[in-house]
Amino acid sequence: MSSIFDILAEQRIADALKRGEFDYLPGAGRPLVFEDEPFQSPEQRMANRILKNAGFVPQEVLLRREIASLRKALASDDGADEAEKAHLRRRLGMLVVTLGSLLRR
Structure with missing residues (x-):
């Protein structure tokens, strides 16, 4: 009230x-x-x-930017072969796990 x-x-x-x-x-x-x-x-x-x-960017922000970039690359149909896409998916998975462990600290 x-x-x-x-x-x-x-x-x-x-x-x-x-x-x-x-x-x-x-x-x-x-x-x-x-x-x-x-x-x-x-x-x-x-x-x-x-x-x-000084241009410092926290690690979390850098990881989120790279994750967004990888997701965009995987979503686009730019003619990348399957081996390259598999590499991007592995990198994306690794970054997501890294970000999760960083946020749990």
Whole structure:
């Protein structure tokens, strides 16, 4: 159940919208960009920013990208022979197992 403060806040926002007070704000019509995780400590945010600026990508992301690439290659009919497709399927299986073990840690 909403408190009286929630109801009053919603009413004031609705009134401001009707008056057009939000029409010409900077960035209007564009999505908000949140670069930081709000539930991380400042130290963790700083470490993540340093790693991101250095081009570091977590192993999980690399594995997921390669898995997606292999699935796309297997789904396309580019004339690859059966031996090559079998190799791609083995590689895909190995990556899926690796990703699963990484996520279980």
